[in-house]
Amino acid sequence: MLSNASNVKSTAKQMAPPPVTEVVVDELGDGCAASFFEEKSEVLGLINRIATLTLQPGELTPEEKRILSEGRWSRLPLIFERYQEQPGLLDPHLEELVHAAAEPLRTAMDNVTGHIDGLDALFNLLYVLCKVRGYKTVVRFLTHEAKDLEPTLAQLRSTPATPQYWPTRYILLLWLSLIVMTPFDLATIDSSLDIRVQSSGQQLGLVDTLVMQGKQFLSSTGKEYEGAAILLTRLLTRRDTVETHLTPFLNWCIEEALRVHSEALPMNVFLLRGILYALCTLYKLGPRHLLLPTLSKIIPLSNTLAEGSIATTNSLIRKLIVKLTQRIGLCFLKPKLAKWRYQRGSRSLAANLGRGPAIVAQGGIGGDDMDDDDEIPEETEEIIQMMLNGLRDKDTIVRWSAAKGVGRISARLPQEFATEIVASVIALFDEDTLPPVAGSTTPNLAAVSDSTWHGACLAVAELARRGLLMPEWLEKVVPWISLALLFDMKRGSHSIGAHVRDAGNYVCWSFFRAYDPALLLPHISTLSKRLIVSATLDREVNVRRAASAAFQEGVGRLGGSGEFGAVPNGIDIVTIADYFSVGNRVSSVLEVAVSLANYGDYRTDIITHIAQVMTSHWDKAIRILASQALYKLTFIDLDFVLNSVLPDLIPRANSFDLVVRHGACLALGEICLAWSQIRNGSPRQDISDKELTPIWWTKDEEEKIVKPITNIIPTYPQTLLDTFGSDLTRISLCHLIACLSDANWPSQYRVEYGINQTVTYDPFLVSWWSLVHSTLENRDESVQIVAAKAMASLSNYCWPLTLPTQTNTQTLIDTARNSALLKDMVDTICAKTKFVKNPAPTTRIYDRFASTTAKAQQGGNQMVDRFPRRGYALAAGMVSKCVKVVHGTRILESLIALVTAVEGGGEDAEGRRNAVSAIVGVYVGLGVDGICEVIPRTLFTESMDALFIGMEDYSIDSRGDVGSWIREACFKAWPVLLPLFTSVNMAMVAQGKDPYLVPEISARAVKVLLRQSVEKIDRVRESAGVALSQVLNLKDVNLGILDSSRNLARIALQESESGELNWLNTADVYPRMVKLLAVDEFRDDLMVGLVVSVGGISESLVRYSTSSFVEFVNALPLKSQLSDTSLLSLQTMLKDFTALFSKPSYIKDRISVSLIEVTDVLIGCGAVARVVADSDEWISTVGNLFDVVKKEVFKCKDVKKVLAAIKVFIGLAALSGVAAKSIRQKALTQLVVYLTHTYPRVRRASSEGLYIALTTCGEEEQAEFEEKMELIEDVLLTTDWDQPATDLKEYRAKMAEYLNVKLPAVLTKA
Amino acid sequence: MGLLSILRKLKAREKEMRILILGLDNAGKTTILKCINGEDTSEISPTLGFNIKTLEHNGFKLNIWDVGGQKSIRSYWRNYFEQTDGLVWVVDSADRPDRMEDCRRELAALLQEERLAGATLLIFANKQDLPSARTKEQIAEILKLADIQTHHWHIESCSAVTGDRLLKGMDWIVGDIADRVFMLD
Ligand SMILES: Nc1nc2c(ncn2[C@@H]2O[C@H](COP(=O)(O)OP(=O)(O)O)[C@@H](O)[C@H]2O)c(=O)[nH]1
Ligand SMILES: [Mg+2]
Secondary structure (H helix, E strand, O other): OHHHHHHHHHHHHHOOOOOOOOOOOOEOOEOOOOOOOOOHHHHHHHHHHHHHHHHOHHHOOHHHHHHHHOOHHHHHHHHHHOOOOOHHHHHHHHHHHHHHHHHHHHHHHHHOOOOOOOOHHHHHHHHHHHHHHOHHHHHOOOOOOHHHHHHHHHHHHHOOOOHHHHHHHHHHHHHHHHHOOOOOOHHHHOOOOOOEOOOOOOEOOHHHHHHHHHHHHHOOOOOHHHHHHHHHHHHHOOHHHHHHHHHHHHHHHHHHHHHHHHHOOHHHHHHHHHHHHHHHHHHHHOOHHHHHHHHHHHHHHHHHHHHOHHHHHOHHHHHHHHHHHHHHHHHHOOOOOOOOOOOOOOEEHHHHOOOOOOOOOOOOOOOOHHHHHOOOOOHHHHHHHHHHHHHOOOOHHHHHHHHHHHHHHHOOOOHHHHHHHHHHHHHHHHOOOEOOOOOOOOOEOOOOOHHHHHHHHHHHHHHHHOOOOOHHHHHHHHHHHHHHOOOOEEEOOEEEOHHHHHHHHHHHHHHHHHOOHHHHHHHHHHHHHHHHHHHHHOOOHHHHHHHHHHHHHHHHHHOOOOOOOOOOOHHHHHHHOOOOOOOOHHHHHHHHHHHHOOOHHHHHHHHHHHHHOHHHOOOHHHHHHHHHHHHHHHHHOHHHHHHHHHHHHHHHHHOOOHHHHHHHHHHHHHHHHHHHHHHHHOOOOOOOOOOOOOOOOOHHHHHHHHHHHHHHOOOOOHHHHHOOOHHHHHHHHHHHHHHHHHOOOOOOOOOOOOOOOOOOOOHHHHHHHHHHHHHHOOOOHHHHHHHHHHHHHHHHHHOOOOOOOOOOHHHHHHHHHOOHHHHHHHHHHHHHHOOOOOOOOOOOOOOOOOOHHHHHHOOOOHHHHHHHHHHHHHHHOOOOHHHHHHHHHHHHHHHHHHHOOOOOOOOOHHHHHHHHHHHHHHHHHHHHHHHHHHOOHHHHHHHHHHHHHHHOOOOOEOOEOOHHHHHHHHHHHHHHHHHHHHHHHHHHHHOOOOOOOOHHHHHHHHHHHHHHOOOOOHHHHHHHHHHHHHHHOOOOOOOOOOHHHHHHHHHHHOOEOOEOOOOOOHHHHHHHHHHHHHOHHHHHHHHHHHHHHHOOOOHHHHHHHHHHHHHHHHHOOOOOOOOOOOOOOHHHHHHHHHHHHHOOHHHHHHHHHHHHHHHHHHHHOOHHHHHHHHOHHHHHHHHHHHHHHHHHOOOOOOHHHHHHHHHHHHHHHOOOOOOOHHHHHHHHHHHHHHHHOOOHHHHHHHHHHHHHHHHHOOHHHHHHHHHHHHHHHHHHHHOOOOOOHHHHHHHHHHHHHHHOOOOOHHHHHO | OOHHHHHHHHHHHHOEEEEEEEEOOOOOHHHHHHHHOOOOOOOOOOOOOOEEEEEEEOOEEEEEEEOOOOOOOHHHOOOOOOOOOEEEEEEEOOOOHHHHHHHHHHHHHHHHOHHHOOOEEEEEEEOOOOOOOOOHHHHHHHOOHHHOOOOOEEEEEOOOOOOOOHHHHHHHHHHHHHHHHOOOO
């Protein structure tokens, strides 16, 4: 029920208000008189039924009684909760609803004394209405006849004190609070209701009783305290009670509150809460003249309480104290609107149209002139101090309450006084600020309190909204607010301040609404820039949306069309950065902010914020986003980025702060890449011809930018690469290397020219290479991936196939061929990917950056070595084409060796997975021409074999089927390689050579994919299936299978009605795939795959695979039809199935148990019986099946397997018919033999099995043993099969005798 | 308690409404806004952008948005601080027939928008002072107003130049929003 309820609630939230159900067009032009409250009649019906139940229980059907007593009325609250967001929709019906519930309650309370069970449903309904619509609105519709007072009170007193009835008590208290407002003297209503306080026997009057009840409920834990507070307020502010009862009550409050305060017992917090709430209500609703004399008592109370331990730990109590203080303050001051307040002057629509009073209000008009003479009580100062303190509170609810207090109280004060308040509020921003840090003009906020800033913002907004922040203050306050918009304080590994930024935006929004546009003009430029930064670049969606709204308001109020509006290009920007577009953080930064940077007015602020703030943001995702944004922004303003952003970023690249250096390196890389692309793509006009060399950078840039960036890595502090955070550092540096390489970074000697020349290359390259190599050996895969990408780019940078200065490809290839650096790299790849137990320490040209751990590993053992192996395998497929052309065969050989490594068997699945992908990478990188040129046929064949071996990798370790990673990598290879090699074939044939890819390879790939597309692991099945359908749909690729087979397979895999075939959905996959068993060339592989699923683990898998399989088998005709021999028959199917038992062991070992289980399925579904019954002709097939199963468990130690076989034997032993006799005998014999099996479980299972077989076989067969059945049962059921096997031989012999089976000679001899 | 829940409460207490004035360009949106804002309507340049005006009416504070003839008005449907309570759809009653068809289509598309569900809709059949103006009945038929099931709607004929019946229309929309959103005290 509970979960159900929350469901309904959440869907209701998303729902728009219910649509109009009926539209009555009564008069043209008045389209819609219908109700938006569509469940109204249902609700009224339910209310009536509840009322009937309670008042005339006899008239309900038993079903209704049951429903109601079970509390199923709880549907009612659910209906109303739908309206929580837009309660106004209920308003037109509220009166009717409240009456419908209240009238039966009144009748019941009038007529029955004592608690009436069942009424709670109606009270609960009223409570829900209060909750949805607010109690004030609902209560007004309750009845308020004086004569109801006593029955209502009586009902309250008789309601049990159990928690379930709290809504009843709450509503009764509210109801009483309405009734006690009766204008009649309460004394006249006070009947002889004789309520005595039991202990004293003293008689209490009606008022006393009510007060007593109220006090009692003030300490309730539930919502009753609110009802009680309202009741007490209404009661004690009556003219006939105030004199006598108010002061005693206040005294009681003070006394109790102080007691709780001094005792500080946690359980008394509720009483304190109730008292404070009551006082707040009293000072809000009570008449001022009655309350004024009591103020002096209450002020000290709130002061004292504020200091107490309860207040410090309980924010609700603090909020109530602040609220009470505010109410006291307001009570001191005459209610009025300050005549001095600023008003923009809101015009009256009716007046403007000439039909109403004149302009409603304008600046400086209103109030009366006597105001200033009013005396301001001295307590005011103290009260205001408490409000200001409340603004600093650590809890939002307290700060908000204080902000409202500041606003309300200021409105009643003379201007000088209010000005002081405003100054104090603004001074809060300054609290704890430090002098600006060097190079900055804004104060340093490192030590300020975010709570204080938030509170100050709320107060400023509140003051502005009420016209109490005079325009003169704007100049002072705007600078603070613009700081608040970007407020962000680091706190360890994260930061705080989103609430301050949110509130800052709210202040801006309020300003735009409150002030005349002319007053805001001086500030709009500052604010709009900050707002745009906030709207597009803030990490939090609520802040972005708040800023977008504030900006919109600014444009709407101040005007913002064209370049020279108050807000330049405001309207365009409003449309670009709206509520919707800033909703997604990534697109807000990369799309919205970037497109706004095209507007000159905002460009600098956006770029600067990203470069300075976001690149060192605590959230890694933001830093990455910042670097991506800078890439795009460089295209918008290269000059600015080069001159103003880069100089700042470069020194940060090796900052001691991990966050700073990570962000800086990423950003530097992206910027440089963009820079190079801009210059190479579109040489700019303003670089004079002299400077415009093939080189894309200027001399000046070379000195100022290129050199320092080139030097970052060669001079990088080693500690930063080894210690905590080094992974992230390495990622960012590898990214930098990749970007600079892709940028074709300036260098003098990047390649070694000519043959037999001395080795010359820029020294920085050694550092770069060293970093990439050492990072490839990292233990973390995500780090390795970045390093591998860096190797890809860097190898292409060092050994490209084209260069602006050198277009002869052959020269470049020759250079690479003679490069010692390259040879060293390839040697390393080959050595590292090798699977050796104890690799010898290697020496390399570059080992400066080998991390100390990696150095320690050198010469280490196999376990440590796997990380480098994985890394290098990953990178091997990604090196540049030139490298592949020169050293491709060597690399390929190593990769093949790794995939097929016999040694170590299932070890290091990741390494082999990466190697498989790398093989594909090498081929793809070489392309058709490269393959033709460098890959010999034998190597090609070996690589294909490697892929097939990979497809059979079922390695298992503690993480499960890790071989599946390798298989998946192989699946993905085929859709890529088959078309590639088809093209290679064509090129070969054109050159008069034999093709590489023979149809057998393709066919084999298809079949293995088929097999795995019905296997048990969902994920594997999906990747095999996806690859399979890609392969089947390849155009112009010969798959080596019949066209008809290919078509059938394609049809089976086609989109279903429910959209694309979902390989994860077993209910969808198996019925389709099983049909393909009918295709001769698929059957074998498909069966191998299916067998595993049918004998699988997950329930739904077994269910769908088995049922589809059985359905298919049962639909097969027994024999092949003469008319269509191609049609699959059951006999053939069974024969082919039997043949699976003779698969090579690398396949069969894995599926052997499943095969036996599926045999049982075939027997169980009657397929075997169908064949046997037909004729003797096929009996040998079934006989074979018995033989292969028997062979499978011969000398088998795997109990699970033997037990599976026993099931098969049972099934065969129970076959009927003359033809099956020999098989039956064989099976029975086997079961009898197992009676003395080494494992007791097997012995037990076969004895049970014998019993089952003998009792379930056909009548004729049973007749054979009829006379001996008693003896047989005796042996089978009474023997203890757990005793030693040797002692059981006698029983076995007996069974053999009874059943007339011949035991094998070996057994009888022994 | 987040800022938004604070603002929601505040809005209910302050009796504020947000009303968008929409319609094809040249329908008279800006003229209507100026007229009800008591400004001179004799000289109106085509609106490039948008304008927010605050007016007082029957104790309510109306924030009226004229978002002009922009390509995308989606941006104004809602923002972080406010939802749209009412739509004023202005029609040039003397417009060409093909423009009337555009007008119908645009309005229908607008009302599909989920974010505007529940907003009250007032249609002003403007420029009634022109001799060629269609009656509001004719406009209602062309715009197929009777088909609208999703919004409270009402059509009023008016002239922004003379100011005729503008008040009546505004009375209706404010009253309807008040009935929906605020309990009348
Ligand atoms: N005759 C007449 N002209 C109007 C009326 N309302 C607006 N116009 C004119 O129609 C033109 C377009 O008005 P405008 O308010 O700019 O339309 P908007 O594009 O919808 O904002 C202007 O020339 C107005 O003077 C009207 O009620 N009667
Ligand atoms: Mg306009």
